[in-house]
Amino acid sequence: MSAGTSKPSEDVVHLWNAAGRSEVVLICEHASPFIPDHLRHLGLAAKDRLSHAAWDPGALEVAKHLSKRLDAQLVAGAVSRLVYDCNRPPDAPDAMPTQSELIPVPGNIGLDAAAKSARVTTYYEPFHAAVRTALQTTRTPIIVTVHSFTPVFHGKSRRVEIGVLHDADTRLADALLTAAGNGPFSIQRNQPYGPEDGVTHTLKEHGLAGGHLNVMIEVRSDLIATPDQQTTMAGFLEGWLETALSNVAAARGETCSG
Numbered sequence: 001m002s003a004g005t006s007k008p009s010e011d012v013v014h015l016w017n018a019a020g021r022s023e024v025v026l027i028c029e030h031a032s033p034f035i036p037d038h039l040r041h042l043g044l045a046a047k048d049r050l051s052h053a054a055w056d057p058g059a060l061e062v063a064k065h066l067s068k069r070l071d072a073q074l075v076a077g078a079v080s081r082l083v084y085d086c087n088r089p090p091d092a093p094d095a096m097p098t099q100s101e102l103i104p105v106p107g108n109i110g111l112d113a114a115a116k117s118a119r120v121t122t123y124y125e126p127f128h129a130a131v132r133t134a135l136q137t138t139r140t141p142i143i144v145t146v147h148s149f150t151p152v153f154h155g156k157s158r159r160v161e162i163g164v165l166h167d168a169d170t171r172l173a174d175a176l177l178t179a180a181g182n183g184p185f186s187i188q189r190n191q192p193y194g195p196e197d198g199v200t201h202t203l204k205e206h207g208l209a210g211g212h213l214n215v216m217i218e219v220r221s222d223l224i225a226t227p228d229q230q231t232t233m234a235g236f237l238e239g240w241l242e243t244a245l246s247n248v249a250a251a252r253g254e255t256c257s258g
């Protein structure tokens with residue numbers, strides 16, 4: 001899908017398995033570290049352009065495996081979150097961050113209103129339009145967003161291995177936490193981030209607003225660094241999701257079709 005503005009050839013959002021028949025719609029906002037050429041690397045050093053500040057390493061690969069296993073549509077961002085963080089609304093201070101953890105982002109410092117507005121139009125709006133299209137083509141959409149987080153943040157090691165995040169609608173998160181409870185991982189609710197950190201924008205924008213089941217999954221990136229790890233993690237997530245969705249459907253007196 002093209003940006004539709006001054007850079008119409010830029011891909012800003014990728015769709016995988018657009019004909020997927022699952023009611024699960026997968027979303028991966030931070031799938032890519034790509035910075036369009038005209039933004040001149042945002043002034044970042046090469047090592048920072050591929051660091052976790054720029055994207056969620058491993059998340060897209062896990063989401064692609066899940067997309068295949070579940071036969072689910074996957075909407076994935078194709079541009080670095082340092083260009084525009086599609087999991088933030090346009091008025092969020094970190095939608096176009098001037099600093100990410102320890103890394104200053106020179107290309108985002110001093111952006112005027114017109115430059116910010118252009119980023120919103122070019123990157124944020126097409127991404128969320130693609131999400132809306134995926135939801136509209138699904139009978140009873142179930143939103144699952146897939147992210148990764150860095151094992152060390154501001155010099156502190158994180159012990160949590162998988163976070164199950166939610167906003168006001170806890171139904172799917174509750175069921176997922178129960179389903180994953182006896183697994184081999186340290187899994188926590190609303191860790192290492194939660195709604196107070198502003199990370200539930202997509203869930204609110206598309207899940208809460210539409211009344212759709214929704215959950216955000218954060219996996220520690222050292223657990224999905226290799227293809228084998230990514231395949232294995234997708235297998236765990238698939239199993240937990242299927243159990244969780246069956247239990248939610250049973251609680252509603254329905255047959256699960258997710």
Ligand SMILES: [Zn+2]
Nearest residue numbers: 030056147148
């Ligand atoms: Zn993320």
